[in-house]
Amino acid sequence: MPKDTNHLNRRSVLKAAGAGAAFATVGGLPRVAFAAPKTIKIGLVMPATGPLAFFTEHVPFTLDQIKKTLGGKIKVNGTEHSYEIVVKDSQSSPNRAAEVTQELILKDKVDLVAAFATPETVNPVSDQCEANGIPCITNDAPLEPYFxxxxxxxxxxxxxxxxxxxxxxxxxxxxxxxxxxLDTNKKVGALWPNDGDGIAQSDKxxxxxxxxxxxxxxxxxPGRFDMPASxxxxxxxAFKSAGVEIVTGVVxxxxxTTxxxxxxxxxxxxxxxxxxxxxEFPPAITPLGDRALGLTTEVWWSKFHPYVSGLNGQSSLQLADEYEKVSNRQWSLPLGFRHALFEVIFDVLKRTQNLDKPESIRDAIKTTDYKSIVGPINFNKGPFPNCALTPLVIGQWEKGKKYPYEMVIVDNSTAKDVPVGGDPRVIKYS
Incomplete structure (x- = not known):
């Protein structure tokens, strides 16, 4: 056989085997030895410690639930891959969030980064991913301070x-x-701090x-202020002097409590x-005692929401009930978004054409059109580029049946498919 023909045949074998194969020669003939499928590495940045640690209590439950559902593996293009989730603590610090994201990208070599819990976490994480060309999915920070x-x-x-x-x-x-x-004089006192959320909400x-x-x-x-405040x-x-009857803020x-x-x-x-x-969190409400009754929060997810997980088929109520059974803790808003974050991540990975190319994972994120436990998620609908809007209703804390204090949805003006459980009221003082 001519040399050139032999060379071409070998090249054809190499091409057919793909980049994941190794070659050994036995008896003078090439033998293909395929490497194990790629292990997908997902980086997760969260405030496990510091003042934002309340946002992370559902993570162990969520990761365990995902492992039970998927068995530690995910099928992509017909090939079964193991996955690894590398968790880093931001310590509730934007600077630290940026540092650990760099670690995930440069040292741990993750394929995708995820984060949650206020602009102080998601913004620095996202900025590092944008600068390094790494796909990133985040939630749990309002869209304006994020974008x-x-x-x-x-x-x-x-x-x-x-x-x-x-x-x-x-x-x-x-x-x-x-x-x-509600019967008020319509005077609103603002408690907007000098952070991403406060600056966005106070913008004139x-x-x-x-x-x-x-x-x-x-x-x-009264103006922006730094935290922690003594x-x-x-x-x-200022509120008393002006006769304020409504207080709004984000701290x-x-x-x-202060x-x-x-x-x-x-x-x-x-x-x-x-x-x-x-x-938003029962552990923060309970210590207030009856002084918590009538306090208001936005409700981004609840056990009353009419949505179902595309990952394991659970309804919002079933997810909340399982969490309470396993953790012996009361459900709270972030639970749905911790679950939904990984719903979206694994939906994206399943649709990725080439796991070795960050651009392919990014392209799968771009085309997301997914029904999650927190509602529909479509990154092409905005209201801003790269963003998906999820439903919102208003709730108040009241005396509970199962727990000392429970959230009641009292207004669904912007999300009519979420049922209300009671009427709004003003705070009563003894």
Missing amino acids: FGRKGDPKKGFEWTYHFFFAGQQLIESLVPYFKR EHGNPPFLIKNGFSVID NYNSQIA PPPEF FWNGAAQQGFQPKVVYMGKAL
Whole structure:
């Protein structure tokens, strides 16, 4: 056989075997030895410690549930792959979040990065992924501080990073109908800190103030402040002086406890108190005792939501019930989004054409059109590029039957398919 023909035949064998094969020569003939399928590495950045640690309590349950559902493997293009989830603690610090994301990308060589829990976590994680060309999926931070906080251009968007949650505009559009149903003087006191959420909500052009004013409310805003704060005396004094009857803001649980204790000490008794972050978790509510009754929070997911997991077929109620049975803890809002994050991740991986190419994983994220336990997720519908909007309703804390305090959905103006469980009311003081 001519040399050239022999060379071409060998090249054909190499091409047919693919990049994942090794070659050994036995008896003068080539033998193909295929390598094991690629293990998919998923990086997860979360605030396991620090003031945002409340957001992570559902992670062990979620990861265990996923392992039981998938058996530690996922089939992609007919090939079964193992997967590994590498978890890093951001320590509730944006700088630390960026550092550990670099570790995941450069040291751990992950194929995809995921993160959650406020702009202080998802923004620095997403920025590192964008800079390094690594696919990234995040949730649990309002869309505006995620997109515009990262200097996103609505005409271009981002290349590698995608996010799903409610939007700040959607929040205020949900709160205003709720506020209007209550008997108040429409004076709103703002507790907006000097962080991603606070800056976005306080923006006088695109934030909450213009929409509130347009709807007949006045806004008393003492200005941005850094956290942790030793006290909120100046804000409380400003609210009392102006006759504020509605308080709105977004601070972590420890900060709200400081504010609410100060309000009691100074005799400030607003009729309505809405607080993002702080009032979403039973462990933060229970220590307040009956002073928690009537407090308001946005509800991004609940056991009452009419959605089903595309991963294991569980309804929202079934997911909440299983969590309570396994953990002996009360369900809370982040549970659905922890589950949905991995629903989307594994849906993306299953649709990826070539796991060895980050661009292929990115392209699968781009085309996501998925029905999750938190609602439909489609990154092409916006309202901003790379973002998917999920439903939002309003809830209040009341005396519970199974637990001391339980959340009741009281207004569904912007998500009619989520059922209400009661009527809104003003806070009652003894």
